[in-house]
Amino acid sequence: MARTHGSAQRLGAADVETRASVEHHDALRLWLRLLATTNLIEARVRALLQREFATTLPRFDLMAQLERAPEGLKMGELSRRMMVTGGNVTGITDLLEREGLVVRLGDREDRRALRVRLTPAGRRTFRAMAEAHERWIIQAFATLGAADIRRLGELLGRVKKHVRTSQGSEP
Amino acid sequence: MARTHGSAQRLGAADVETRASVEHHDALRLWLRLLATTNLIEARVRALLQREFATTLPRFDLMAQLERAPEGLKMGELSRRMMVTGGNVTGITDLLEREGLVVRLGDREDRRALRVRLTPAGRRTFRAMAEAHERWIIQAFATLGAADIRRLGELLGRVKKHVRTSQGSEP
DNA sequence: TCGATATAGTTGACATGTCAATTATTTAGG
DNA sequence: CCTAAATAATTGACATGTCAACTATATCGA
Secondary structure (H helix, E strand, C coil): CCCCCHHHCCCCHHHHHHHHHHHHHHHHHHHHHHHHHHHHHHHHHHHHHHHHHCCCHHHHHHHHHHHCCCCCEEHHHHHHHHCCCHHHHHHHHHHHHHCCCEEEEECCCCCCCEEEEECHHHHHHHHHHHHHHHHHHHHHCCCCCHHHHHHHHHHHHHHHHHHHHHHCCCC | CCCCCHHHCCCCHHHHHHHHHHHHHHHHHHHHHHHHHHHHHHHHHHHHHHHHHCCCHHHHHHHHHHHCCCCCEEHHHHHHHHCCCHHHHHHHHHHHHHCCCEEEEECCCCCCCEEEEECHHHHHHHHHHHHHHHHHHHHHCCCCCHHHHHHHHHHHHHHHHHHHHHCCCCC
């Protein structure tokens, strides 16, 4: 904001500043919109998971990781894949275990480790949830055509890559 | 990408299915990318707020609401604007009050209500944080030109509007 | 004016997330 | 082989979020 004052009167260096400031404003607005859109969809998915399956997004995410690993995953592996801390995985696994959807099994190779696996009931439940989840997501983006989806994905990909590479090291 | 496969060979019902299924896949992938990008930037902002100002995103958000309301806001008003529950606002306000950045004042018109206000220290602190925050956001999107920013905003706006209108009522 | 009802805020129970400390086990070096 | 360091998982303290129950006050209608 600010710095809108003398810009209409004189061109040159000040004008570059004006343009930069407007773009800056746009960046902030874009961020708020990105955040709002993501949060809106996420809230919808959470509410539907709750209503249709009496479950939550983190539990769904954990089960999704397990479904692709029939032999189970160690807690640490789950933690890495879900990008959350180990303590968090312990808590969610406790709840899923209590619900009979996963089991903890000792790892033969490493007696410190546990492997978490979907139970048959967990696998059945997850498949139903995954199918519904995909429908909800398709619905959320149904307003975009194939070209728009590609374009949006491409733009987001550029931002993601930029943030990953440029900011990890900066002040 | 994709959809380059069977489409060149034969048209008809099967082909529509193929296209639909591939687009569906694309919607899911787009959603994961949207989520990953937002979470990445948000995590960066959280980490920087923590490192530079020893604070958190919800506290920053609450203070941002207050800064635009010099006469303060009622708890309920804060709750609506931040789109979180009243109980949550109570907790965050407790912490900010403990830190001396906001105060609760009884409302003269309504003895049930409290107005929350930034203290002078809170105002000073917030201004510094807001300036840094804007720099971080500008940096996050610095890889996009003005046209890309507009385009991305426009696509997100369409998705947001679609989700807001179409899904609020559906199964 | 009184009583039913609505509204403002807090509280407590719980889910999810972080971090730091702890326990158990494995691995590396001497 | 034995100890020191690394690794796997859990735990407890806390922040943030939800929801439902509660208290206090306002407001509406008869």
